[in-house]
Amino acid sequence: MANLIDIRRRIRSVKSTQQITKAMKMVAASKLRRSQERVLAARPYARTLEATLAAVLTRVAPREDGTPLHPLLETRPAKRALVVAVSGDKGLCGALNTNANRATGQLLRDLTARKLAVSLVVLGRKGVDFWKRRSVPIVDARPGIFQRFDYQTAARIAREIGTRFTSGDFDEVWVVYNEFRSVLSQVVEQRRLLPLALPAAAADAGDALYEPSAEAILSRLLPRNLEFQLFRVLLEANAAFYASQMTAMEGASKNAAELIDSLTLTYNRARQAKITKELIEIVSGAEALE
Numbered sequence: 284m285a286n287l288i289d290i291r292r293r294i295r296s297v298k299s300t301q302q303i304t305k306a307m308k309m310v311a312a313s314k315l316r317r318s319q320e321r322v323l324a325a326r327p328y329a330r331t332l333e334a335t336l337a338a339v340l341t342r343v344a345p346r347e348d349g350t351p352l353h354p355l356l357e358t359r360p361a362k363r364a365l366v367v368a369v370s371g372d373k374g375l376c377g378a379l380n381t382n383a384n385r386a387t388g389q390l391l392r393d394l395t396a397r398k399l400a401v402s403l404v405v406l407g408r409k410g411v412d413f414w415k416r417r418s419v420p421i422v423d424a425r426p427g428i429f430q431r432f433d434y435q436t437a438a439r440i441a442r443e444i445g446t447r448f449t450s451g452d453f454d455e456v457w458v459v460y461n462e463f464r465s466v467l468s469q470v471v472e473q474r475r476l477l478p479l480a481l482p483a484a485a486a487d488a489g490d491a492l493y494e495p496s497a498e499a500i501l502s503r504l505l506p507r508n509l510e511f512q513l514f515r516v517l518l519e520a521n522a523a524f525y526a527s528q529m530t531a532m533e534g535a536s537k538n539a540a541e542l543i544d545s546l547t548l549t550y551n552r553a554r555q556a557k558i559t560k561e562l563i564e565i566v567s568g569a570e571a572l573e
Contacts, residue, residue: 290550294543301539308532315525322463322522325515332508342497354449355505358478364399365453366390369460369520370410372429376528379461379469380409386471387459429521437514445509448477460516461523469523
């Protein structure tokens with residue numbers, strides 16, 4: 284009897300867990316749709332902004348003294364590097380956060396091998412919890428950033444990073460994040476944010492006219508580009524989190540269903556064996572009385 288009671292109790296427990304995982308899957312699917320729409324809307328703007336900057340850059344003559352056209356474009360001997368590590372605020376999303384933290388660790392080792400002093404800006408609670416137990420200096424930590432974030436949040440962080448770069452605190456700035464490819468595919472990406480590396484301009488970009496001047500447009504667009512690129516990174520990471528969580532919860536629900544079927548089969552077999560045993564005892568007792 285005790286065995287049957289334990290099995291029934293476990294079946295009820297797994298069913299309760301299955302209800303939770305199904306609910307979390309539905310919530311993640313709902314939030315994924317909105318996050319995916321924001322990502323898909325941001326990508327063309329980000330590409331166009333970079334292409335426009337590259338075109339403007341071709342119209343600006345290099346300075347005679349060799350100084351960079353903008354502080355965000357300055358390339359200097361690298362001694363200190365800043366890594367922006369982006370992870371999720373919550374778990375139950377498969378290996379998403381683990382992959383991001385592992386890729387960040389690999390990048391830190393690569394930068395250290397180049398004799399660079401490395402520091403971290405950590406965005407996301409899971410990353411903060413992971414890296415605060417390590418020996419890498421953290422200059423800024425933002426747990427819970429995805430609970431409520433918008434362009435202004437990303438812009439403030441980007442301006443702080445830009446100020447640290449232009450003041451000489453860091454010579455390179457890198458970012459590691461999960462990029463949303465599809466519902467079933469989220470890929471860890473790493474890219475250099477500063478100094479800005481722009482794509483090659485289109486061949487006919489020189490036909491454009493600039494007002495008030497190419498230099499003035501460049502000085503306005505470069506900080507905006509940094510802000511929007513970081514905003515896009517956060518959008519990608521947020522969409523990747525919900526996609527990974529939805530997939531993980533769907534898999535957990537299927538596993539729970541399989542476990543329920545297996546436990547039900549075990550319960551029925553145990554119950555049948557118990558009934559058979561009782562029948563044998565009854566028959567044996569009746570024969571003994573004859």
